Amino acid sequence: MIAGLLDLCFPPLCELCQTSLDKGHSLCRDCANGLQRIEEPYCQKCGEGFAGQITGEFSCPNCSNITLDFDFARSPLKAAGPSRELVHALKYRSRFYLSDELAAFFVELMETDSRLHNLPESTVVTPVPLHWWRQQMRQGNQAHELAKAFCRRSGLRLLPALKRIRRTETQTQLTRKQRLSNLRDAFAIHKKELDNLKGTTVILIDDVFTTGSTAHECARLLKKEAAVDRVIALTLLRG
Ligand SMILES: [Zn+2]
Ligand SMILES: [Zn+2]
Structure with missing residues (x-):
């Protein structure tokens, strides 16, 4: 009831334009519609969008x-x-309440990309983990929050199977090759989840895709150590 009263006195505001919104929302329809989508044509491997006319898969x-x-x-x-x-x-800024509205963009993608239709029953959703220290500093892991919200919206099963075992230097200044070696042995799989992963399709969730080195390293590990069948990397943004 108090929450209801608070909403009445202080309705939630759109994170981008500050117009007041209905309860449970954090982004207005205009701002959500205004965000630039990555649409065809895009690379079938890394999802990078390209301008112009390209027909067929590439x-x-x-x-x-x-x-x-x-x-x-x-x-x-x-x-x-x-x-x-x-x-x-x-x-x-630990605004984890945004994850629900942001996860809706993953659901939108699932509707438009036919490769995400008819996923096997065994499909699980796994967030890219943060090192515990960084997670402490940020009071949470944005990828985990996005993955949870995506599961609530899609009905897929959350399986936080990965952990970060080594702190890595920040990746922003590194080349693609340096990034890959920077991430070697940075992740591990929770032992208790090894059997649960075998033969599954894993949807790996993260916030931003830059060179793909994080997704590659997690996929390499999941396939090699846990006999995961397929890894699909979904990130909210493409850097
Ligand atoms: Zn807005
Ligand atoms: Zn590509």
């Missing part, structure tokens, strides 16, 4: 000469001003 030059152990990656949104602002608020 892989981009970045993907053609390297091994990426995930099956494919997709992001619903381009990393642009407002979408970056939202992820920044989620990630660095």
